[in-house]
Amino acid sequence: MDKIKFGLYEKAMPNGFTLKRKLDTAAEAGFDQLELSVDETDEKLARLGWGLSERKKFVAAQADSHMPVRTMCLSAQRKYPLGSHDGETRKRSMSILSGAVDLAYDTGIRIIQLAGYDVYYEQGDEDTRAYFEENLERCVRYAASSGVILAFETMETDFMNTTEKAMRYVERINSPYLQIYPDIGNVTNGAEDPAADLAAGKGRLAAAHLKETLPGVFRDLRYGEGRVDFPALVPLLYRLGVRIFTCEFWYREGTDCRSELEYALGYMKNILKG
Numbered sequence: 001m002d003k004i005k006f007g008l009y010e011k012a013m014p015n016g017f018t019l020k021r022k023l024d025t026a027a028e029a030g031f032d033q034l035e036l037s038v039d040e041t042d043e044k045l046a047r048l049g050w051g052l053s054e055r056k057k058f059v060a061a062q063a064d065s066h067m068p069v070r071t072m073c074l075s076a077q078r079k080y081p082l083g084s085h086d087g088e089t090r091k092r093s094m095s096i097l098s099g100a101v102d103l104a105y106d107t108g109i110r111i112i113q114l115a116g117y118d119v120y121y122e123q124g125d126e127d128t129r130a131y132f133e134e135n136l137e138r139c140v141r142y143a144a145s146s147g148v149i150l151a152f153e154t155m156e157t158d159f160m161n162t163t164e165k166a167m168r169y170v171e172r173i174n175s176p177y178l179q180i181y182p183d184i185g186n187v188t189n190g191a192e193d194p195a196a197d198l199a200a201g202k203g204r205l206a207a208a209h210l211k212e213t214l215p216g217v218f219r220d221l222r223y224g225e226g227r228v229d230f231p232a233l234v235p236l237l238y239r240l241g242v243r244i245f246t247c248e249f250w251y252r253e254g255t256d257c258r259s260e261l262e263y264a265l266g267y268m269k270n271i272l273k274g
Contacts, residue, residue, distance in 0.1 A: 004238070004272060005032040006265060007071060007207075007246035013261075014251050019058065023065035029261035035071045035246050036109065038100055040079035048099035055106045062108070071111045071181075071207060071246060073153075074100050082139070083118030083132030090131060097139045105146040111206050111244075112143070113181040116152045116160030124159060137173055144177040151181035151206040154190065156218045161190030163201040170204055180204050183248065184237070185211035186218065188228045195229075195236055207244035208237050210268060220250055222260075223267045234271045245272075 008031040013022050026034045038044050050058070062068050080093040100112055118124050118132035143150045152166040160166050166180045180201045184194065191197035198205070211219070212226035223230070234245065247264045251257060 003243065005070075005244045006268060007031065007033045007035050007244060008261065008265075009035050009073065009209075009246055009248040009250075010037045011250050012247065012264070013257055020061045020065065023061055023067040023069075025258065025261070027065050027067040029258060030265050031067070031247075031261070033068045033070050033244075035073055035113075035248075036069050037073050037075070038096075038103075039073075039075045045076055045096070048096065048103055050103065052106075055103070059107055068108065070109055071113060071244065072100060072104060072109050073113045075115050077115050078117060078120045081117050081119045081122075081128075081132070082135040083124070083128035083130075085119075085122060085127060085131075090135060094135060094138065098142055101143050101146050101148050104148045109148070111149045111151050111179075111181065113153045113207075113209075114150050116155045116166055117157060118159055120157070133169065133172065136169065136178075140173050140175050140178045144175060147177075149177055149179055149206055151179040153209065154180070154182045154186045156186050156189065158190075161186055163187060163197045163205075164191070167201055167204065170201075179206040181207045181209065183209040183211050184230075184233050185209070185213035185226070185228050185248075188233075189213050189215060189218065194233060198233065198236060199240065202240050205237065205240055205242050207246060208234075208242050209246050209248040210234065211248040220252065222249070223264055230268070231271050234268065238272065 008026045076096050077093050080089055080096055082093045084090050118128040155161055163182050170178055187197055188194045212221040212223050212228050214226045
């Protein structure tokens, strides 16, 4: 009855791969599910505009590959943040969120990982934080109407680089449709005691991103090259109730994609078996 799902971040594979090839490759490497990326690029944002036939094809491709897509990394709001000083940007941010929820509803995605930023390319202040909270509440209500869970990613900026900071908003909104999807690499860089910080989210952790980091370095590291204490933190997350673990890393030009995927999955499975 107690099953763990290992997910794979889409960007761990070359961008030139079609979605179908990514689904097939993730399945062949042994992963249980794929995490869809909707970032700030026009290419990824266009996914929110898929018509019904394209959405049906995506669902059919999942079935054909035996590779479900049950989580989405919605990083597009880095460029179009909920807390922007600019009203048009905030409006676009809300449109992106509603589009992501609709796409999730139509294609079987259960969890949308939200980037924990009030703003990213702007200077944050009291206004950006107020806009963020106001719009966040509206977003959660919209997600609730479709039964889709929104879950904060702990980020690399001071605004929400720890589980404890994410919990402040989760507790204020107080909805089953707003949870936390921590990035344990970012938490390792942001919290004095990563284990205690993750434990602060007990009962609110929908899934976890497994990413390697070093102080000041937040991406493009292979597991084992950084300082994240995976042997301690991954079993802790399991004890805290997490059952969806997504391996988050990026494809590096010139590397063998398949072998890197198999290495990452084996690394994490060995930890949980231990």
